[in-house]
């Protein structure tokens with residue numbers, strides 16, 4: 001992936017940095033991020049849209065990986081930012097991300113979160129349901145503040161990696177139903193309010209998608225709905241947001257499409273579905289995984305092993321489901337290599353265990369590697385998305401550091417947690433504190 005290569009010492013190098021050196025300098029587990037690759041991914045989406053000629057915004061879905069340094073990179077690349085909580089919004093604002101390019105998502109935004117968004121005058125709120133719509137209307141009215149909104153719709157499509165399913169059914173916790181009139185009512189509510197400015201519609205059909213059909217069918221359905229709104233309310237749709245979900249390569253055999261392929265299919269879908277308007281709406285997308293996923297590599301130290309003759313050879317690393325919960329949560333597959341033995345051929349098949357007290361804490365089953373010795377540095381690829389952002393302190397394990405590499409330079413962008421961080425929020429009530437030395 002990206003700027004990775006095997007250097008003269010036979011070590012894995014990323015962004016011009018020897019990963020064995022990084023492991024020594026910063027300790028393990030360690031998340032390593034390839035800055036160049038993140039920037040290339042941002043640019044690939046922007047370029048694809050520029051070539052298509054339609055108006056667009058590419059909003060990075062920061063749930064995939066939100067840190068202040070990442071917000072800086074995404075801002076420098078001219079992208080917008082999708083946030084889903086006060087924490088993600090706070091991170092973006094503190095990093096100096098322009099509020100006007102921030103979009104706020106979520107199916108249960110609290111009144112405090114909405115106030116924070118209104119105070120900051122963020123670009124757009126993606127309204128998910130009628131409770132939120134009414135609350136936002138009354139807040140905006142009280143403040144006499146105009147607010148740009150998109151309505152999130154449930155198009156009744158589910159996409160999974162290789163196939164998409166038209167569920168027809170709209171059993172989802174997200175969004176306004178197209179089938180039962182709720183979406184139309186929401187449009188009417190916006191039209192009647194002088195403070196809610198409805199820009200258009202949003203939908204998100206799934207994640208790690210390797211096919212364009214789902215996006216096109218979603219576009220069709222939203223186009224039909226938009227044309228109904230046009231006839232009924234004289235409403236011109238200015239923005240269509242088709243969400244994220246563009247696939248990446250985790251293991252050999254994964255064949256994601258290029259940003260170009262996804263974008264041109266979406267733009268074709270737009271043109272086919274909005275012939276009722278004289279001017280095409282702008283297209284917004286929200287890639288998360290495909291911006292940062294392949295740019296991340298996690299380095300671990302192999303600490304113990306266990307051979308059960310004829311059954312399995314386990315090796316255990318110093319991290320696991322606390323820094324990467326995806327295998328345990330989703331049976332997600334990953335590839336690994338020995339960073340200090342990049343030149344050696346694979347000789348054995350091992351299973352990589354994490355260090356949590358839980359049998360399900362397995363990072364990789366049956367992974368081909370060179371001969372493994374205790375102290376080797378194991379590098380697991382494609383860990384940039386939904387790893388650090390979903391990390392936990394289970395077993396009171398400290399979260400690793402995140403290091404950004406580029407042109408031979410390595411900068412810590414998230415510090416490793418300390419043991420004192422682990423107890424930082426603990427409080428011992430007075431009556432239990434007597435015997436502490």
Ligand code: LLP
Nearest residue numbers: 061204207208244245246286287288289386
């Ligand atoms: N927009 C919306 C409204 C979303 O809900 C999501 C992801 C995205 C954009 C970004 O999707 P992406 O391009 O990253 O696929 N934790 C799971 C993934 C959950 C995705 C949730 N929503 C995982 O680790 O696979």
